[in-house]
Amino acid sequence: xxxxxxxxxxxxxxxxxxxxxxxxxxxxxxxxxxxxxxxxxxxxxxxxxxxxxxxxxxxxxxxxxxxxxxxxxxxxxxxxxxxxx
Numbered sequence: 818x819x820x821x822x823x824x825x826x827x828x829x830x831x832x833x834x835x836x837x838x839x840x841x842x843x844x845x846x847x848x849x850x851x852x853x854x855x856x857x858x859x860x861x862x863x864x865x866x867x868x869x870x871x872x873x874x875x876x877x878x879x880x881x882x883x884x885x886x887x888x889x890x891x892x893x894x895x896x897x898x899x900x901x902x
Contacts (some may be wrong), residue, residue, distance in 0.1 A: 818858045819866075821846045826831035827862045829877040834861070838885050 831841050834842050849863055860866030862876040871879050878898050882889060 818845045818847060818852070818854050819859050819862050820849045824862075826875045826877055830861050830868070830880055833877060833880050833886070833891070837888065837891075838884055840882070872898065 819831070831844055845858070849857075852863075854860060859868065861868040861880070863869060866876075868883065869876050869880055874882065875898075880886070
């Protein structure tokens, strides 16, 4: 689950999730305020989301770091950043 709106971090994150993390992932785009999520839903690029900005890293970079995605195709897309974890 993520916020409505097409923005580069959100779309890149959805792409990396579907391509490298979970090929069967389904996405739900919601208004962030008052959004309720089911127990089996993970939130990304949202306030208090399981995967969101950390330190100076955007959500896409956080996903690469947390899932240790080192595919050469991803290297040019990720800049060097520092997560807070």
